[in-house]
């Protein structure tokens with residue numbers, strides 16, 4: 200049995216952690232709120248510019264006989280690029296807004312709305328997102344991604360922002376781990392790989408994400424869901440990713456997370472979520 204002093208110490212530490220988390224929550228809600236407005240401006244002005252571009256193109260069409268063929272082709276190319284760029288600004292801006300709204304909902308203690316969602320499409324999208332974020336950070340580094348999605352999985356009732364955040368957290372960790380390993384092992388003998396699979400057995404959905412990176416010790420596995428537990432250098436990790444993922448998968452979706460890992464060889468995270476059909 201613990202001595203009263205030790206218990207007191209544990210309680211004090213817990214309290215300190217809760218305080219830290221509460222102030223972090225307030226801070227992120229404040230930031231989220233402040234970012235929302237300028238982001239809305241970005242999205243709305245991009246939508247407006249898209250319309251203006253359409254008007255401009257109509258004027259060009261009306262005057263096409265006054266412009267030489269080569270110039271016309273160039274203008275067409277530029278207009279097509281501008282259109283695509285503006286679509287991208289809107290698309291990514293809206294994604295950022297969704298994330299921010301998720302943060303605001305969490306910090307207000309509300310849960311997002313359950314909507315029928317295509318699990319494979321979400322996993323696919325967030326695997327891409329993590330991959331491209333990693334590529335943007337480490338330009339000369341590449342990962343082979345192997346994906347295996349079972350066909351015809353019915354739509355499940357989930358909060359898509361929550362579920363996608365869980366996938367992104369696990370994927371970010373996997374990308375970081377294979378990158379970290381690539382920095383310390385012989386590059387010729389190491390091929391960074393992440394395998395993703397999504398399966399459905401009529402009762403639950405199983406998402407597995409396996410990387411052949413650094414792997415985890417028993418000690419790391421023991422603490423992985425604790426708030427602020429990180430083995431990454433300052434500035435690389437806050438140690439909240441898996442705590443949030445645990446909250447989403449276990450507390451909100453009533454599922455479980457299984458971890459299988461061998462130090463220096465691999466880490467595999469398997470999410471098993473009971474299927475709630477629409």
Ligand SMILES: Nc1ncnc2c1ncn2[C@@H]1O[C@H](COP(=O)(O)OP(=O)(O)OP(=O)(O)O)[C@@H](O)[C@H]1O
Nearest residue numbers: 372373376414429430431436437438439440441466
């Ligand atoms: N795929 C993985 N391979 C090896 N270690 C991992 C993996 N995923 C998580 N870990 C370990 O678990 C720790 C906690 O992960 P978690 O995602 O909670 O925090 P983080 O990645 O350090 O920071 P962040 O808050 O930015 O996610 C990591 O620091 C790392 O030591």
Ligand SMILES: [Mg+2]
Nearest residue numbers: 368372440441
């Ligand atoms: Mg993480």
